[in-house]
Amino acid sequence: MTTLPAPRGDSHSPLLSRIVLAQLVLFAVLYAIWILPETIYLRHVCLGMGAALGLYEIIHFRALLVKKSAIPVWLLLGLFIWAMFHLLFLSSNVDLQLHEFKTIWKRTALGAIFALGLGLSLAQLGPEKLKGYWSLLYLGLIAPTLIYILKYILTQHGQAWGLSIPEYLKVQGVASTFYIAKTSYVCFCLPTLAVALGQLLLNIRNHIWLSWSNAVYVLSIPAIFFVFYGENIKNGVIYGVLLMLIFVILLLLSNFKRDLRKKVVFIGITSVLLMMFLVNHIQKNESWKTFILDAQIALDTDSYDQWKFFGAKGYPLNESAKTVSITNYERMAWGKVGLSLLGETPLGYGLIEESFGKLAKQKWPESSLRQSHSGWLDFALGMGIPALILVWAAMFGSYMLLMRRSYGVTRAMRAINAISPWIYACSWILLASFLMWFTTEISQRVFFDALVFWIAFSAGLAVALNPDLRAQLAPRTAL
Numbered sequence: 001m002t003t004l005p006a007p008r009g010d011s012h013s014p015l016l017s018r019i020v021l022a023q024l025v026l027f028a029v030l031y032a033i034w035i036l037p038e039t040i041y042l043r044h045v046c047l048g049m050g051a052a053l054g055l056y057e058i059i060h061f062r063a064l065l066v067k068k069s070a071i072p073v074w075l076l077l078g079l080f081i082w083a084m085f086h087l088l089f090l091s092s093n094v095d096l097q098l099h100e101f102k103t104i105w106k107r108t109a110l111g112a113i114f115a116l117g118l119g120l121s122l123a124q125l126g127p128e129k130l131k132g133y134w135s136l137l138y139l140g141l142i143a144p145t146l147i148y149i150l151k152y153i154l155t156q157h158g159q160a161w162g163l164s165i166p167e168y169l170k171v172q173g174v175a176s177t178f179y180i181a182k183t184s185y186v187c188f189c190l191p192t193l194a195v196a197l198g199q200l201l202l203n204i205r206n207h208i209w210l211s212w213s214n215a216v217y218v219l220s221i222p223a224i225f226f227v228f229y230g231e232n233i234k235n236g237v238i239y240g241v242l243l244m245l246i247f248v249i250l251l252l253l254s255n256f257k258r259d260l261r262k263k264v265v266f267i268g269i270t271s272v273l274l275m276m277f278l279v280n281h282i283q284k285n286e287s288w289k290t291f292i293l294d295a296q297i298a299l300d301t302d303s304y305d306q307w308k309f310f311g312a313k314g315y316p317l318n319e320s321a322k323t324v325s326i327t328n329y330e331r332m333a334w335g336k337v338g339l340s341l342l343g344e345t346p347l348g349y350g351l352i353e354e355s356f357g358k359l360a361k362q363k364w365p366e367s368s369l370r371q372s373h374s375g376w377l378d379f380a381l382g383m384g385i386p387a388l389i390l391v392w393a394a395m396f397g398s399y400m401l402l403m404r405r406s407y408g409v410t411r412a413m414r415a416i417n418a419i420s421p422w423i424y425a426c427s428w429i430l431l432a433s434f435l436m437w438f439t440t441e442i443s444q445r446v447f448f449d450a451l452v453f454w455i456a457f458s459a460g461l462a463v464a465l466n467p468d469l470r471a472q473l474a475p476r477t478a479l
Contacts, residue, residue, distance in 0.1 A: 017129055019053050023118045024133055026050045028140030034446050035184035051110040054117025061120045064463050072397035072459035079390045086350055097350045104352050111453040119460020127418035134421050141192040148227050182233045186440050187447045189224045191429045196220040197247040198428035205254050235440045237281050287325035293318040294325050298332035307333035308367040331373045338372035348384030353444045355382035375442035394455050395430050401462035402427045426458035
């Protein structure tokens with residue numbers, strides 16, 4: 001196997017540092033605008049330039065890709081090969097599938113090259129560069145949240161302040177040119193919440209309680225929940241609370257007796273604030289109170305078939321003689337029907353977007369369905385169970401590698417090792433992504449691009465890290 005040169009100082013790799021810096025700037029811009037309407041040209045510029053730099057990095061560090069730990073990278077490549085095979089031999093609609101290749105799959109491939117190269121190169125940098133560049137990544141991650149808060153403030157108070165606010169700086173409540181769907185905020189804000197929690201956990205494990213970085217992460221949490229509250233996003237609240245619970249459990253289990261009093265106080269304050277938020281959210285949403293009653297009706301898809309028509313024929317009554325909650329009824333009915341369709345079509349229809357609707361139309365010509373409201377189910381119905389296995393295996397493989405590397409940091413020089421924030425960021429983003437794809441209508445557009453981006457970034461970082469990590473405090477090689 002080809003071996004890389006021995007570790008060298010940052011001064012020997014100025015080109016590598018500049019390339020990574022350029023990619024992180026491109027990422028920060030891309031993540032900030034990824035869900036904003038009328039930004040497609042700038043998105044393509046960021047993806048294209050990032051991919052060009054990433055391709056150069058991949059070629060330079062190609063020796064890393066023959067390691068056993070590079071299996072997640074090859075699994076991702078397998079996903080693209082499977083997609084091409086599906087187009088050529090299994091397609092149910094060649095024209096639509098070819099259109100997706102020219103749009104969704106093209107953007108996803110560019111993002112994967114961008115992210116993989118960035119992940120491979122980051123692991124080569126020394127601690128000073130890693131610490132300095134971290135703020136760029138987090139700035140990009142928090143940008144969608146900050147942009148929403150700015151738009152919310154201007155929408156609510158701009159007129160009272162005598163300001164003339166353009167439409168693109170307003171929160172749009174109905175479909176329009178600058179409308180942003182709730183799903184977008186779940187996809188691009190939940191990973192940021194996960195990263196904030198992961199960094200807090202890392203700092204507390206290192207016995208860092210009071211710091212400016214912790215203040216930023218702590219403030220990020222209510223800011224993101226404010227987005228979910230402002231848009232009334234139940235998925236965001238559910239998964240946000242779940243991530244918070246995981247954080248609390250891991251915090252308690254981490255050196256249980258060490259700083260126990262501080263942990264209890266911190267967890268107590270967090271829990272009280274979270275409970276206040278949850279109570280308010282539940283009171284705001286009647287659908288939580290009728291969930292079980294609605295489920296009984298939704299799962300009886302034979303007796304009640306209103307789920308086929310997307311509201312055109314109204315909705316049934318539950319046992320309380322009240323109309324079922326639309327979101328409860330449709331999500332559960334579509335989930336049951338989608339699983340049935342997957343059993344009938346395990347290799348998929350062929351489209352990332354709306355394969356559920358296409359398959360439903362074949363079975364029930366009168367139906368007007370589009371998506372099942374489960375990202376993983378929609379993806380499996382589109383690209384088949386083999387594609388789902390490839391994505392899950394790549395995610396799980398990258399996550400396990402990162403956990404092993406994280407353990408190496410713990411055993412080595414954790415307190416001074418600058419790679420730790422990046423490891424924690426990737427592992428928590430993978431966790432958040434895996435969870436939110438279960439019940440979020442997310443198998444479409446830029447959401448799939450972002451998922452593959454994070455898997456590729458995590459896989460690249462994991463394969464490039466030294467298993468011992470004591471040698472990871474300096475770059476491996478220079479460009």
